Amino acid sequence: MKKVIEALERFAIEVISERRWGHRATLLRWFLGFLSILYSWGVSFRLWLYQKGLCKSHPLGCLVISVGNLTVGGTGKTPIVEKLARDLTGAGRRVAILSRGYKSRRPPFFQRLKEKLQGRPSDPPRVVSDGRHVLLDSELAGDEPYMLARNLPNVVVLVSPDRVLSGKYAIRHFDVDTLVLDDGFQYLPLKERLDLVLIDTESPFGNGKLLPRGMLREPPKALQRADVLFLTKCEGNDLSALKAQLRRLNPHAPFVECVHRPRYLEEVFTGIRRPLEFLQGLKVGAVSGIARPESFENGLRRLGATLVYSRRFEDHHRFTPAEIQRVLERSRARLAKAVITTEKDAVRIPALPVRPPLPLYFLRVEIEFLRGAEELERRLQRAIQGPGRSQIQRTEEAKNPNATAVVSLS
Structure with a gap:
């Protein structure tokens, strides 16, 4: 089935x-x-x-940053969420990431029944990380929340479709003063926030049609709600026409140009790391279950790899040991020396019952700002010092007037 x-x-x-x-x-x-x-x-x-106020939006009394987009998948939100959370934490903020947990599995029925009998909320947020330990696997947490929790040891990660509920939970139980919404642009019940919207410069609006005929979640005119426009995959592209089009849709939001930069390879089962030069002239196989696998595969070619075999699964596909074993064996049959996957796919790869015939690596990718980071820093600083400060932060500032954090997007 x-x-x-x-x-x-x-x-x-x-x-x-x-x-x-x-x-x-x-x-x-x-x-x-x-x-x-x-x-x-x-x-x-x-x-x-x-x-019109017929549906209510709720403020949470702290700094709220939403990272989202207009299209379904493929713009690279997760590395940007990770970088923002890391830089804000480095500036002294107490950060929680709120995720919807797309395609995550709900807890078992009897666990939910037990929580209800104990008087807890009928569907409380799932705590992927409490800021010290990762508490859920990728199946219960979802791919992106689990990956963020694993990469951000000092950041709370919660999963719930109700981001107002999970935001209140994070403030009450984890004493946070900053909330980052992963994929939050269309989440309207939460107001008083900074909306960062990602635009893929290679395919900004897909085929220009709304779901389900196209990839757009909203019409392009919805960009007028954005506070900052992130232009991704910028390196080597002429952006003048796209910027002119975006400026007509939103005359006030600054542009931040960025690129998703590969950093290293890490072996999925052993954690051994290799530099990118390892791929030069290397015959490899590729396996992925993401929205735009061609972008990942072309990136391997740009790094010097020779792609001799590729297997594409559906987005968020949960791999079986047999599927991974077949990919490894077919890659070896085509004389590949390794198989490469994405970091997001790596969290869904199970342990194999036998020794793999080839090493299986994921490609670690991080966001790098090319232009516009200074304006983003100013917007963040303005939001931190604005009326959305939590009561916790006001109390701390009263004790120490010089304690206001300065965010640096290095």
């Missing part, structure tokens, strides 16, 4: 991206186009309800 569902997902993605043609594909495109009209009406109506 799982394979049938994934095959249908793959067919739908190929139809949406216009890589599949024929009578069935044409009919599905027409049907999806009709659904996208209904979806557009729903998006507009929901925004109107919040703008």
